[in-house]
Amino acid sequence: MENNRRLVDWDDTYVSTGHLPPSQQVAEYVAEAHSLFGLEAAGQVSQVYPALAEMPSAYFGVSMVDTAGHFYEAGEAGVEFTIMSVSKPFLFALICDRIGSGAVRQKVGMNATGLGFNSLAGIERHAEGLTNPMVNAGAIASTSLAPGGTLEERWDFILEGLSRFAGRELRVNQEVYASASETNFRNRSIV
Numbered sequence: 001m002e003n004n005r006r007l008v009d010w011d012d013t014y015v016s017t018g019h020l021p022p023s024q025q026v027a028e029y030v031a032e033a034h035s036l037f038g039l040e041a042a043g044q045v046s047q048v049y050p051a052l053a054e055m056p057s058a059y060f061g062v063s064m065v066d067t068a069g070h071f072y073e074a075g076e077a078g079v080e081f082t083i084m085s086v087s088k089p090f091l092f093a094l095i096c097d098r099i100g101s102g103a104v105r106q107k108v109g110m111n112a113t114g115l116g117f118n119s120l121a122g123i124e125r126h127a128e129g130l131t132n133p134m135v136n137a138g139a140i141a142s143t144s145l146a147p148g149g150t151l152e153e154r155w156d157f158i159l160e161g162l163s164r165f166a167g168r169e170l171r172v173n174q175e176v177y178a179s180a181s182e183t184n185f186r187n188r189s190i191v
Contacts, residue, residue: 020066027072034062034074051179052082065167082176085117085139087162092133094161095145108133108141118186137190 020026038060046052061077096104109130113122118136123129131138148154163170 023070023072026064026066026070030062030064030072031074034060038075046084049176049179049183051173051176052084055081080173082173083162083170084176085136088134088139088142090162090165091139091142091158093165094158095133095142098147098157099145104133104142104145107145108138118190120186120189123190136187140187140190 021029040060041057045055045057059076059079059081061075061079062073063077064072066072092104107130109126109128110132111126111130113119113125113131113135115122115135117134122131122135123137129137131141133139133142143158146154146157148157159170159172
């Protein structure tokens with residue numbers, strides 16, 4: 001497969017102004033990206049949790065929404081999927097918005113660990129166990145900063161915030177939740 005093909009064919013005089021090319025061009029780019037990479041068969045679905053290992057590997061969708069609310073989609077973009085670690089930057093943004101980035105830096109950290117996303121060694125490198133919000137230890141620490149007097153209030157803050165980012169009400173995939181709860185020994189060690 002030719003992966004080095006240039007997706008954007010506008011002339012080299014194009015300078016980003018923060019605006020996308022015309023809608024028809026964006027739709028063509030999304031379709032082309034799907035066409036170029038949709039048949040890629042290397043790799044496998046995540047084996048971390050049993051429920052994830054059962055997911056069809058052929059699903060591939062591309063979806064984009066511009067700031068004016070125009071949708072561009074190709075492939076299985078309408079298939080719901082569990083966001084798992086994709087939630088990390090969004091959760092980080094919610095917590096920063098609530099308590100400020102300086103407070104998050106002090107309580108979670110901001111340094112790249114250079115290690116796997118679920119490494120225990122990354123925690124041990126810093127006297128206070130700080131890592132960054134994009135690895136499991138930091139995401140767990142970020143989650144602990146969600147406001148609310150009860151577990152339900154904290155969960156509502158997270159779910160409502162992530163739903164706002166998604167532009168629709170999100171729900172918990174109970175099968176994945178049960179699968180992760182039964183087998184997430186590494187994350188329990190991190191906590």
